[in-house]
Amino acid sequence: MELIKTDIRKMIIDILKLLEKEINVKNIKIENNIKEETFILCDIVYFEKALINIIKNAIAAVDEKNGKIIFECFEKKENNKKYFVLNIKDNGKGIDEETKERLFSLFYTSKKHGTGLGLVITKKIIELHNGAIDIFCDRGYTTVNIILERGE
Numbered sequence: 001m002e003l004i005k006t007d008i009r010k011m012i013i014d015i016l017k018l019l020e021k022e023i024n025v026k027n028i029k030i031e032n033n034i035k036e037e038t039f040i041l042c043d044i045v046y047f048e049k050a051l052i053n054i055i056k057n058a059i060a061a062v063d064e065k066n067g068k069i070i071f072e073c074f075e076k077k078e079n080n081k082k083y084f085v086l087n088i089k090d091n092g093k094g095i096d097e098e099t100k101e102r103l104f105s106l107f108y109t110s111k112k113h114g115t116g117l118g119l120v121i122t123k124k125i126i127e128l129h130n131g132a133i134d135i136f137c138d139r140g141y142t143t144v145n146i147i148l149e150r151g152e
């Protein structure tokens, strides 16, 4: 792990380029609402892996007509501590209660060719950054919510 000040908007744009083919095949609309020059402290290699996992899940979840993936990032202050909140939202099939319980379990997958390792690794990586990850569904959107401490 090597923590480096990283432009998160740029990192996401790079990942979207990497996944361009899958995104275009399904005609997915991307809404990147992250402000320019938003910096987080992260290990570039690990954090990118975590985000790729999440974005691939979102791509798989949306249908071929109205698929949409939204990115947003903002600061939060709680008990005099500053945090970064990063949300990745999709308007895909959503998550039922049974799946929700098992999202982060080793080898749990609902996909024919899934390994069920994606979110396990993703969670580990976020925890290595002293962060937390949560996934919830609300009003037609599935949100992957990541909270990171914001060091100065």
Ligand SMILES: Nc1ncnc2c1ncn2[C@@H]1O[C@H](COP(=O)(O)OP(=O)(O)OP(=O)(O)O)[C@@H](O)[C@H]1O
Pocket (backbone or CB within 6 Å): 053, 057, 058, 061, 090, 092, 093, 094, 095, 099, 103, 108, 109, 110, 111, 113, 114, 115, 116, 117, 118, 119, 120, 142
């Ligand atoms: N954005 C999402 N919308 C709906 N379901 C999701 C979403 N993200 C994850 N899931 C569900 O959680 C399961 C586990 O996800 P995870 O990324 O750990 O494994 P996987 O995607 O099935 O396989 P792998 O990531 O190894 O290819 C998925 O199979 C899917 O059922």
Ligand SMILES: [Mg+2]
Pocket (backbone or CB within 6 Å): 053, 056, 057, 118, 119
């Ligand atoms: Mg996955």
